Amino acid sequence: MTTESITIETDQLTVDHLVWRRYRRKIPGLVEEVLALNPGLAGQGPYLRRGATVLLPVLQPADPTADADLLSLWD
Numbered sequence: 001m002t003t004e005s006i007t008i009e010t011d012q013l014t015v016d017h018l019v020w021r022r023y024r025r026k027i028p029g030l031v032e033e034v035l036a037l038n039p040g041l042a043g044q045g046p047y048l049r050r051g052a053t054v055l056l057p058v059l060q061p062a063d064p065t066a067d068a069d070l071l072s073l074w075d
Helices: 015-023 030-037
Strands: 003-007 053-057
Touching: 015 030, 015 053, 030 053
Parallel strands: none
Antiparallel strands: 003 053
């Protein structure tokens, strides 16, 4: 799995909020995946400390045609 490193630059930021800021959509299980990539992060309390480095997974872009039925004007 490919990851990217984010340095926390604000106060009062939670993992959930960090995930929302980075991906801008709700992805089931992603907060848990971030916590698994960063052992000990959950034990530091609800807020990420300023200057902390957090690893986030790099998600592959979804194929917009993968689940869509194609419509042809000539069918």
